[in-house]
Amino acid sequence: MGTEPEAARSRLDRRKARTRGALVSAARTFLAQGTTSVSIQEITDAADVGFGSFYNHFATKDELFEEAVEVTLDEWGQLRDAAVEGLEDPAEIFARSFRMAGRMQRLMPEQVKVMLNAGAAILVNERGIRPRALADLRRGIELGRFTMPDAETAVMLAGGVLLALMELLESDPNSDDAAVSDFFAERLLISLGVEPHEARQICGSPLPGVPQLA
Amino acid sequence: MGTEPEAARSRLDRRKARTRGALVSAARTFLAQGTTSVSIQEITDAADVGFGSFYNHFATKDELFEEAVEVTLDEWGQLRDAAVEGLEDPAEIFARSFRMAGRMQRLMPEQVKVMLNAGAAILVNERGIRPRALADLRRGIELGRFTMPDAETAVMLAGGVLLALMELLESDPNSDDAAVSDFFAERLLISLGVEPHEARQICGSPLPGVPQLA
Numbered sequence: 001m002g003t004e005p006e007a008a009r010s011r012l013d014r015r016k017a018r019t020r021g022a023l024v025s026a027a028r029t030f031l032a033q034g035t036t037s038v039s040i041q042e043i044t045d046a047a048d049v050g051f052g053s054f055y056n057h058f059a060t061k062d063e064l065f066e067e068a069v070e071v072t073l074d075e076w077g078q079l080r081d082a083a084v085e086g087l088e089d090p091a092e093i094f095a096r097s098f099r100m101a102g103r104m105q106r107l108m109p110e111q112v113k114v115m116l117n118a119g120a121a122i123l124v125n126e127r128g129i130r131p132r133a134l135a136d137l138r139r140g141i142e143l144g145r146f147t148m149p150d151a152e153t154a155v156m157l158a159g160g161v162l163l164a165l166m167e168l169l170e171s172d173p174n175s176d177d178a179a180v181s182d183f184f185a186e187r188l189l190i191s192l193g194v195e196p197h198e199a200r201q202i203c204g205s206p207l208p209g210v211p212q213l214a
Numbered sequence: 215m216g217t218e219p220e221a222a223r224s225r226l227d228r229r230k231a232r233t234r235g236a237l238v239s240a241a242r243t244f245l246a247q248g249t250t251s252v253s254i255q256e257i258t259d260a261a262d263v264g265f266g267s268f269y270n271h272f273a274t275k276d277e278l279f280e281e282a283v284e285v286t287l288d289e290w291g292q293l294r295d296a297a298v299e300g301l302e303d304p305a306e307i308f309a310r311s312f313r314m315a316g317r318m319q320r321l322m323p324e325q326v327k328v329m330l331n332a333g334a335a336i337l338v339n340e341r342g343i344r345p346r347a348l349a350d351l352r353r354g355i356e357l358g359r360f361t362m363p364d365a366e367t368a369v370m371l372a373g374g375v376l377l378a379l380m381e382l383l384e385s386d387p388n389s390d391d392a393a394v395s396d397f398f399a400e401r402l403l404i405s406l407g408v409e410p411h412e413a414r415q416i417c418g419s420p421l422p423g424v425p426q427l428a
Contacts, residue, residue: 037250123377
């Protein structure tokens with residue numbers, strides 16, 4: 001006894017996870033298109049799941065869209081972790097994650113559009129990038145790398161510059177993603193209190209390959 | 215002959231303008247709340263106008279919401295003009311408009327929410343603030359006040375920092391609007407290439423009263 005019901009349960013769990021994933025994925029596509037005024041029927045059709053299964057996972061459309069934004073933020077957070085692995089200096093970590101984020105825009109336009117369409121409240125969303133950036137900035141302030149009054153102010157400044165970088169790359173497909181990202185990272189470091197010549201040096205250092213989602 | 219039909223026509227024009235204004239105003243309220251998935255019926259109810267009159271003014275809901283965002287941007291543009299009147303130096307103009315914008319957030323939270331909820335595409339919207347900021351930045355680059363590769367890059371950087379400032383003030387009602395605005399303005403000037411000591415001086419200068427909408 002035990003194995004058969006357990007196998008059945010885990011099969012059921014996998015199916016539920018697949019349904020949930022399909023709903024989140026469909027919601028992301030709508031968010032990336034800037035179309036959130038769709039019906040639940042349209043969402044379940046796009047996800048290719050039954051209408052009723054929506055309510056096994058989400059109470060409202062807003063709840064699904066929120067989850068879709070947060071899953072996207074979590075993915076960015078994971079990519080940032082991969083990108084900065086091995087670095088110790090908060091200024092280098094910050095520059096690297098910024099320079100990589102700009103380059104990733106060209107490879108993951110849908111994920112980027114989700115964030116660009118989400119409104120400025122994305123800057124205070126506690127999932128994904130913000131907690132990591134806060135920790136980097138806090139350490140950078142403690143170490144005297146950044147001359148900011150507090151990490152909260154710094155994370156908003158950095159987040160606004162990141163949104164602007166992403167929107168610039170999104171709205172101008174011909175712009176040079178590497179050059180623009182490095183320039184924004186450099187000017188951000190300067191605004192955080194790093195000396196201009198050092199900011200330029202840090203933002204001109206070689207980069208590893210762009211990480212991929214697991 | 216002439217005066218009566220003309221009076222009737224102008225009465226009709228005024229009524230049409232009032233209806234249009236009521237629709238735009240209702241749309242702004244929904245945008246500020248972050249609720250754009252309302253029906254046209256809900257919009258005309260909120261505007262207290264007949265359902266059918268919607269289509270005399272707008273072909274789609276999206277068209278109305280777009281107009282509501284653009285009217286808001288135009289208002290900000292007018293306020294910025296009033297705030298910087300008499301200034302000549304692009305760095306001072308930029309600092310002043312930034313410092314005033316932060317202070318205005320507390321007085322016009324609805325207008326600010328419209329912009330915060332609109333998504334990062336607001337940074338490339340050609341109405342209102344952007345053309346004015348572009349002109350200031352272009353002149354500042356020509357005069358050597360700003361060390362930026364071009365005004366387009368500069369306007370995105372500045373716009374991102376402005377969005378972040380507004381979101382910070384919106385999400386933290388206890389923050390000191392004057393201190394935070396002046397700090398963001400100072401760091402923005404530095405990132406545009408103004409020397410730190412001069413940026414501090416410019417952003418600490420006395421301000422006129424906050425302008426009001428006509």
